[in-house]
Amino acid sequence: MFQTIKTACIVCSTVAGTLITSHVQADTNPVVDVFILAGQSNMVGAGDPQNLPDHLAQFIDPNPNVMFRSWLNGAEYGTDWGPLEPRGSSNFGPEMMFGNVLSDVHPDRTIAFMKIAYNGTNLACAWNPEGCGLNLFATLVETIDEWKEELEDLNYTVRFAGFVWVQGEGDCxxxxAATPYGDNLMALIDGVRTAAGASKMPAVVAKVNPRTSSYPYVDVVHEGMDNVATNDPKVATVTCKTIELKADDIHFSSTGMITLGAALGDTMLGLDPFGLAEEFEACPSDLNVDGEVNVLDILQMISEFGPCP
Structure with a gap:
């Protein structure tokens, strides 16, 4: 009964808001909610459709509800705003499932992803707003501006809704590089917010978890990430400890990319990226009570409850 009342209130307030503002919005362009996705190799994406179990294949089908542009390792893939799909090579990253989560929960919204990522890079230098060596922060800002203009040329009003950061291996x-990670991450988020003109834009950070001896300072980097999230209510982290990796123990597997994308999407929704002032409850975790949180729990959740919330 409470849910019915809540739904009715939302409908009434929506109708009332439409009556009050319709004369103002009648001549405005449609709004597109833009999410900026950035990072290094695990954002570039090493997911291979050929290695994806059949029951997960649907999650990498082209998604017409999300527009997509990508710049990967110095090359721009595609020259137009096509549907979200594996582009360039057949590989995909977390953006595929991330897009499924957002568009399933909000099918009425127009969503676009700007993905800028580069293999083997660190935050201490390459992505640092202060810039050194390969100045990817400058590239990020320039690309955001360029693609924003393209969307405006398509008669959209651009609203930057969120930032997703999948990186950290290069600083581990x-x-x-690991010690100042928290300060560098906050500077990056502030810089992206400034470039987007959205001072309170939500940000979700993946706590990547390479498991080889070549990355001895993972815990230091994770501590920096957690400190940023603790001090900024619009920043949240996603643990990657139970997400499946490839044999190299560095890069997420095809199944792992689906799991990561789902976790990023659920966490982003909890930060209210669309400005709806709704509180989304976290999805149940170990749903099948097998002692692990993995893609099987996500599939069971979708089957039994539908997408979050």
Missing amino acids: TALW
Whole structure:
């Protein structure tokens, strides 16, 4: 009964808001909610459709509800705003399932992803707003501006809704890079928010978890990520400890990319990226009570409850 009342209230308030503002919005362009996705190799994506179990294949089908542009390792893939799909090579990253989660929960919204990622890079230098070496932050800002203009040329009003950061491996190898990770991450998020003109834009950070001896400072990087999330209510982290990796123990497997995308999407929705002031409850975790949180729990959740919330 409470749910019925709540739904009725939402409908009434929506109708009332439409009556009050319709004369203002009648001549405006449609709004597109833009999410910026950035990072290194696990954002570039090493997911291979050929290695994806059949029951997960639907999650990498082209998604016409999300527009997509990508710039990967110095090359721009595609020259137009096509549907979200594996582009360039057949590989995919977390964006596929991330897009499924957002568009399933909000099918009425127009969504676009800007993905900028580069293999083997660190935050201490390459992505640092101060810039050194390969200045990817400058590339990020320039690309955001360019693609924003393209969307405006398509008669959209651009609203930046969220930032997703999948990176950290490049800073886990050396203490000089790992120690200031929290400060560097906050500077990056602030810089992206400034570039987007959205000072309170939500950000979700994946706590990547390479498991080889070549990355001895993972815990230091994770601590920096957690500190940023603790001090900014619009930043949240996603643990990757139970997400499946490839044999190299560094890169997420095809199934792992689906799991990561689902976790990023659920966490982003909890930060209210569309400005709806709704509180989304976290999805149940170990749904099948097997002692692990993995893609099987996500599939069972979708089957029994539908997408979050």
